[in-house]
Amino acid sequence: MIEKSLSVTAGITIYASTGMNGFNQPDRMSNVHFYFAAKGSCLHLVDKNYYYNVATYTLDFDPKYMHTYDYAPDQIWGTYAKDLSCDTYRQADYVFQDKRYFRICLKRVDGADFTIAEEKRIDEILKFYQENETKQLEEKTFFKKEIAQTIKRIQEKRNDDILAFAVLTDTHYTVNGTWIDTVKNIYGVNEKISFDSIIHLGDLTDGIVPALLTKDYVRQMLDDLQKTKVPFHIVLGNHDANYFAGNPDIMTMEEQIQVYQTCSESYKSDPALPYYYTDYAKHSLRCIFLSAYKNDETLRYGFDEKQVQWVKNILQTTAKTYKVLVFSHDAPLARLDYWAAEIRNGEALMEIMEEHQKKFHNILAYIHGHTHADYIYMERCFPIVSIGCAKCEDMQEKKPEGSVTATRQLRTVTQDLWDTILVNTKTSTMDFIRFGAGLDRHIDCKFLQGGGTAI
DSSP states (O other): OEEEOOOOEETOEEOTTTOOEEOOOTTOEEOSSOEEEOTTOEEEEOOTTEEEEEEEEESOOOTHHHHSSOOOGGGBSSEEOOOOOTTOOBSSOEEOSSOEEEEEEEEETTOOOOOHHHHHTHHHHEEEEEOOOGGGSOOOTHHHHHHHHHHHHHHHHOOTTEEEEEEEOOOOBOBTSSHHHHHHHHHHHHHHHOOSEEEEOSOOBOOOSOHHHHHHHHHHHHHHHHTTTOOEEEOOOSGGGSOGGGOSOOOOHHHHHHHHOGGGGGGOSSTTSSOEEEEEGGGTEEEEEOOOBOTTSSSOBBOOHHHHHHHHHHHHTSOTTOEEEEEESSOSSGGGOTTOSOOBTHHHHHHHHHHHHHHHOOEEEEEEOSSSSBEEEOSSSSOEEEOOOSSSOOOOSSOOTTOBOOOOOTTSGGGOEEEEEEEETTTTEEEEEEEESSOOEEEEGGGGGTOOEEO
């Protein structure tokens, strides 16, 4: 067995009725994080000046979190076993009889309040020994064929004129969710394809837990992406503000930039801004990454005036030989966002881009997430393309008219969903090669000259 460190916070308890954290409880000290325990793992109390309690969570969960507009409490796809009560505090070892997630809650024998010092010495108070979990993990062989077929379809279309971007959106990280499979699948394709960039279009997590926990989840996700050794870009989604479901621990824009976009600072002319661009000089392509949500605005979805003017300036200074791709979390049109009756400055942004397009015909597409659906909207001067969510979710309602939501199922290929976008600036074409649920799509950007097709 391997000893694993635990993290606890003084003043936090666990409610026996729900398994959720309670705050302002000075005589308790608990986890905010969930920890995974393989069968045979053990908790061992070292310091007998304490009692500890264990709340466990099975790996089963209500399927409504995959098929309806609903988010699991505490951001875990699991079910509280209701095995914690005031009578279950112990000093004896706790041995896990099957795979579980767990939290612990401690109290002092003398009933006194906890201190910050006790948080820091938790590993001297309580030890967690993890049984080897590798042999207990399910081998998801169904992804191997999908990885091979995706690589084959990309290689059939790719040549030296084509850039390859892995683009995903709306991962909505949850404990016991599907992020680890998604990132492993990206690794698998990247080994043979060598992506030019990885682009995440926002909503990395649900944003319903304390900011400390969200930041830890995001840090791990970004670490996972960095292991590819491929440049990656994160645009901010609405859930990334950590405001959702009444969460009071909202992150400011400054915090979001620090948490999500540190990896992008080298591309930014102003690191304090949540939007920026990067060029692929060899292929004459400029990629613009926008920020489409601000939680403290009356119209939260949209673009501030400074950003709109910035887009105008960037387009004006783009070399005329370059093509342009624009990425954001949300679409610029309320027609394409079920949740917004109006997009703040959306039409102003469109006016600038369309005016530029009519003169120079070099905007290939505007690509976004947020809708959890696939759609190629062809009724303006350039295609506006939405990509379905990487999270295993297939809610059919509350979607823009004309969009398509693929059916999803855990432990099948359809569990995952992301695209490899092949961009050919010489032919003004793009191929969206789908990994997982959904279909490949092709856009012939002769649309730029007044025609254009999408299939």
